[in-house]
Amino acid sequence: MSYDYLLLTIFLAIALIFPLVPLGLAWLWARTLSPAKPGHDKQATYECGLESEKPVQIQFQAHYYLYALVFLVFDVETVFLLPFAAMGFVNIPVVGFLSIMLFLLLLVESLVWAWAKGILEWK
Amino acid sequence: MHELFQKIIALPWDQAPQWLFLIPAFVMLMGAAAAVMLRNLIHCALCLTLSFIALGVLFMALGAEFVGFVQLLVYVGAVAMLILFAILLTPAGEVAASNNPLRNFKFSRAFAAAGGATVALLVLVSLLGAIFFSPHARAVVPPAQAAIAPVKAIGENLLNHTLLPLQATAILLTAALIGAALLAKEEKKS
Amino acid sequence: MMLQVILAISAVLFCFGLLATLTRSNAIMVLIGIELMLGAGNLNFIAFWKFSTHPELLTGIMFAIFSIALAAAEAAVGLAIVIQVHRRLRSVNVNRATQLKG
Amino acid sequence: MNFIDLLKRIPEICKTPETLPLEGKKLILDFVTWLGSLVGIAVPPWVLTLVNILVVIVAIIAVFLIMFALMSVWERKILARAQNRYGPNRVGPWGLFQPVADGIKMLTKEDIVPRNADKVVHFIAPIVMLVPALILPVLLPYGRGMVAIDLSVGILFFFAVGAGSEVAIFLAGWSSRNKYSILGAMRAIAQMISYELPLVMSAVIVALVAGTLSPTGIVEAQGGYQFGFFPNWFVFTPWGFVACVLFYFSALAESNRSPFDLPEGESELVAGHLTEYSGFKYALFFMAEYVGMFAINGLLVTLFLGGYQAPLPFLTFIPSWCWFFIKLAFLAFSLVWVRATMPRFRIDQMMQFAWKFMLPMSFAALFSAAAWHYAGRGLLGWGISAVLVAIPYFALGYFCFTRHHSADNRRYLFSE
Amino acid sequence: MTDDALRSELQKRGIFVTSFEDLYNWGRKNSLWPLQFGLACCAIEMIAAAAARFDMARFGAEVFRPSPRQADLMIIAGTVTKKMAPLVVRLYNQMPEPKYVLAMGACAISGGPFKEGYNVLKGIDRYIPVDVYVPGCPPRPEALLEGLITLQKKIEKQRLFGKQLPRHADPQAPAEYPVPAYGPHDLIPPLNPDVFCPKRNASSAE
Amino acid sequence: MTEADGAGAQTLDVSLGPQHPSTHGVFRMNVRMDGETVVKLQPVFGYLHRNHEKLAEGKSWLGSMPFTDRLDYICPITNNWGYALAVEKLAGIEVPDRAEYIRVIVGEMTRIQNHTAFLGFILGDMGAWGSALMYAFREREKILDLFEGLTGARMMANYMRFGGVRCDLPAGWLEKARAYIETYPAFLDEMEKFLTGNEILLSRLQGVGVMSAERAINGGLSGPVLRASGVDYDIRKVDGYGVYPRLKFRVPRGTVGDCFDRFMLRILEIRESIQILQQAFAQIPQGPILNPAVKTRGFKPPVGEAYGRIEGPKGELGFHLVSDGGEKPYRYHIRPPSLINLTLLEEMCVGTKIADVMVILGSIDIVLGEVDR
Amino acid sequence: MNFPGSGIFKGMVVSAINLFGSYFDRAHAKRLITEQYPEERPTLPEASRSFPFLVFDGDPEKGIRCVACKICEKECPPQCILIEQDRDENGKLLRRPKVFNIDISVCMGCQICVESCPFESIRMDNIYEVSSYDRFDSLVLPKEKLLKSNEYYHSIHPTEAAETDARIEAARLKKEAAAKAAAQKMAAAKAAAEAKAAAEQSSQPESQA
Amino acid sequence: MTLTPQTVLDRVHAALPQARIELLNNPSPSGQHSLLVHRDDALEVAQFLKNDPELLLDYASNVSGVDYPDHLEAVYHLFSIAQKQGPIVLRTRTGDRSGDACLPSLTPVWKSADFQEREAFDLLGIRFEGHPDLRRLLMWDEFVDHPLRKDYVAPEDYEYEPTPHGEILAKISAPASQA
């Protein structure tokens, strides 16, 4: 167990360092051989070739939030489902399975509600 | 040289992983600190995410791997996104347009901030005092045990002992979904 | 020793959360602070579970799991309220939210 | 033990392809021990553990990077062939050095950070993108006994860590301060969270049947052959097939592949969240996308296609890890094939597809799997299960799609 | 540079530097990603060059990038009008170095058949430096491929060390070129004298 | 009615183009979006305005012929035809029969080629990774080979002359063309199998950009876009120019008027064109190809004006010519189908998703050379 | 077979046919039509054209057909031909060009110069590999680069060249015949004129009177 | 009924006797004679032409502006899709070329005239009154000239041309234009 996590820890460290190496190399390259040349236009925001205006404040629509909301609820649901999954059908009696189904049903009901309310409609 | 090497490898390195949990703890605290201090809301939310990740890792390091992953899944995957979306949905651009000059008075805000900080500090001091110096702190604590929270056992526990809370959670979640959706849903324009 | 260290860490985390809730005027920051405090609570659950005499009972774990679920629901509703308030007042300042009553 | 002995073991190891990687690892460990004996140190076990870990990590990263490089040229070649062209074929033999050339160019290209961008976040986004993608493959069982770590919550790990890429895409899009970027990022997140549910659900179904969350356990549960020749893979059961297809499509969506490549959908959003990335940062995104794609398809292989199991009993002489990579290559091929065929979804249709088709179907597959299990995992279960997924399939298909869109509902008039 | 001078130069630099440069140039020349950008009729032939019959992909140059940030090569395929010219220059400016411009077709080179028009730019090289000119109206796809090969040859010869540095390796070289503005009658300025340096060739006028 | 500016906080202005992957060239649309829904769309033209009309006033009548190639550069030959037809009207020139048949043959082949490329382009607008486009271009290459064998250039044919065509069919050309057209239906079947059943394509095209027949007529739509709205109007039938009255073909028209109808209409038109071609191959007579009365140099039509139009692949391509009796046109105006078909773009797009804008634009099938001239 | 998803399935089959078909298309006719350009060149059809060139017979100096009549310069729609007539040492204009530039960076390959040239001098080439690093020196083709022999012309457009030759030959014969006829006519006219003059001379005084 | 300019003219005269409209002869063999409407009556006449059940000229195919020495004209080529007939050529004439270059816009009647009228405004400077959105169509907004007018002088931007012609050659050899 601790071996697994040790490996993961080291892997995490290496994975963090890994992208830094080429980025560092690229930085070195830019320092020595091919100087980066910033410029007004070059560093402007790309806008299909048009002159970019000020950075835009985009007002988003609420449906992004609604999707995230529904997702959150079902995500939590899967959190409770996973321990059952680890038990497997073999260890779950039919009655137990039915009670899980009840749990699911309550959530599916909310999905149906969301569907009917048009929350799943992208606007 | 050789001896030094020998000495170094003879150190109790095997024990080291036990204390590795300090790394995520540190990251977590830094993240939380940044989340509280930074001005840019998105940065705050990102630091909060970092802090949550570290917290999840900390759970794992303490042997509660399932809870740790659940923390990652729920907080990083969903809650963080929810917070980010919420921030983007509520641009703070017009906040300054408060028409009450007193509200905008810097001094009052600084005062409030100082007060809040004092309260937080007091709480911290008393908590730390309780942890380290209260009589209970000297009570015998059983030694840390090997991680023992197999997912299967959690499942059995859920099925056998906490079935009712589980259904209650389902109802709660449904209610939360409906409530939040109704709140966040845009009213039809005319 | 380890238990104390963990509890101390959790206490610090809790206070960061408290700090955010008390000092920031942005409602979302308040929610962020609450999330931090809940995280600190979870950390305590886990710590006490780990150093309990009967860890195989999983009480702390179960608490933590349910607590995470509740916290998620809380965040969802809280943020939805913030969005609704913003839509009404064009502001997420908690000081101004007092205008909401009535 | 001496060096010669170690050398002598090499040909021996090569003769046992089944365990070749494992034996290779052992050889390296022995080599370290031997090195220690040279300087007169009894290598302590923790050093060996460390070396062991490093070998595993380096091997995984190396394998996946090579696969990424090969895939990037292979994809272009397959795509070209599907379009009746040759594809890259002049850079090195059969164009195989194309990724090298691309890499050199990317590395030496100027790196532009837009003035308005959030510089720090802009910098860390590709790293945040790459880290989870690199870590994911550590979970996969590549062959019999060949798994780096075997977590009991393996599948959960997958989804938990995979959530990191959503954050990364958000970082990339938001920090660029570009309309197209942020819109692309928001789309990407909306898409990824929508498809994560069917993804997790179909994995949960498999776990329920296999009774474990550990990838190795799941692969083992698919071992053996029905009637002596028919593999016990989950994809060959009705619920498993449906779950597999759901997983496949969700995996496409999660890795932003066509036809779910809306975030980068260049017909509307230029290059989505990548619009402002140049130089090697762009390459890192590219790499992360591909490694993540391999990882998630590796999981698909593990969950549904029997992992390292051979498809037919008499094919078991081919080492198990080969089977894993053959299946993975087949999936990678199919991805390109899909990409060569399909137009892109529209965002609302894509979301509807996720919530109104995939999610209900995954519930249906869950019921179907339960029926299959409680009916005794036999022919009867097979039949019931098939019916249980077919009905919702046709119902939802009609309800969500055919009702609205069909080529048959059109009439064309002709005038002489 | 004469051959002898070249040879001695090479000896001075040593084999390592040259092979290093060669590797660098080899990488760049085989991975020319064009900006997805078509202006007029020539763009159709550009598509044809990327399509099945001619298959630009064989040279590793089929990755048309929609964003200039990831592009190496700007194929100006078609008429650059005065209304479009500022945008072309800006897009060029937004591409990261090293970047190349291939003027495809008569219009991009000189305004072509439309050069007498009031809204037609008489050659994009008035504002940005062009590396390779591919004449024709439109050039056959083969001609575009040939232009690409010509460009590859040019890249092959570029050196990182020494006196005559290519633009991307030269710290003194300008980072970007000024974008003309829309004026009441014409673009302002009508050309960029730093870039546009016509040689009065002797045979055209006494 | 302009959208209330109070809603400004909710909307986002995005400019699509001029450098944009799927605007078919340098076209720009200023789109105001509410979420992902388009509430306002303003096309911006002129990024490819090449002053064709002005230039033509300074060139001889024939000198404008090669410029018409570059109008709609996907189908140069029909542009030639339109111009030649207008000048023939203006000067009252007869065209020999063989030339008319050759015109029909190359014209219909151009139509096939244009519609095939359309299938590829619209798939590109929907975000397919180019396979359909590549197949379309694969077939287009074969037609271009035929064109090159006949006119000498792959695209810019400069083939028509006032009173006929520039050169006769080379030996063996007709057989090659016939043999190739024989294989075309098979390709089209394959393409249909590839595309028309595809659920994604159906859901992207059906019900998108619906245009009623009445609005379509008022907005001046023409060609397949008009017919997709259910209007039975084909200039080949109505005007009966060339030898079309002698050829039997049907004019398909849609019933819904959405993008899918426009898409299908192209396929149906290709099939009809194949019919026309087969008849033309069978009927083409021997004879002169150029009216000998027409001079190449110093051509001067009489004073007056004329409007001549043909059914181009994209719609009604008209030329309005005013002559003052000189060597150069006094006024030379083109009625470009692409530009006028865009008149209703905003009407089609408002209320749809941003991704649909591309598909609608693609379904109209514009070429910027013609839009901006 | 019309279950939901069947259309996608059919599409996949078609792309698979194309994918694998391209590996088995040895003839490069249907599924893999790619020509590998620098190695494999297209066989251009006879009519193929790109830029104009000037035909000469025999010697590039003497055999040049162009008479510098500047008709093509005038007719060329984008005005990309520049001709200067040659002069002899006395400043008398000669019937050959001194400068003959075609700017192929402008030329649209329209062939109108060819059609308008009455002396069968300018013809369309089919070269296309003319890319260059410089627009001013290498893309303005001077006379020296434009002049190509009649044999070359025959090699790229055999039918057309043969027709041209025949026409030239016919014209030459006709001219000769015409010259002969003219000579005869001239002689006849002269005779007639003389006769007339004589007649006039005799009648003039009367009219004056 | 077959639509010829004469029949159309008769119907318009019958229905709108006060409308100033006349038949202009076209000498060319095309025989497309046109109806010249006074600009003040144009909108009314256009409405009539479109809606009259006998005429039903529902399709304004082409709109072009023409620059004549002393006035500008807008020419509309009308077709009837319902009756499959046409073209009927309708023209309106401005007062002069600069100060009074106004014409009524027919876009409210035929939407298809929208872009074409904008184009005529852009390139010829005809102001169409009643046009919903009269902006430049092709040139940029800062542009002031109307290039399609006969008296338009293009900017002299021939700095150097590889094959210069006549006056251009003179221009570049004169030192003044070098600046």
Ligand code: SF4
């Ligand atoms: S060079 Fe010729 S083909 Fe190319 S854009 Fe210009 S006019 Fe069109």
Ligand code: SF4
């Ligand atoms: S081909 Fe056309 S453009 Fe070229 S020189 Fe001849 S006439 Fe001029």
Ligand code: SF4
């Ligand atoms: S090429 Fe022909 S037309 Fe031109 S100047 Fe010479 S002879 Fe005259």
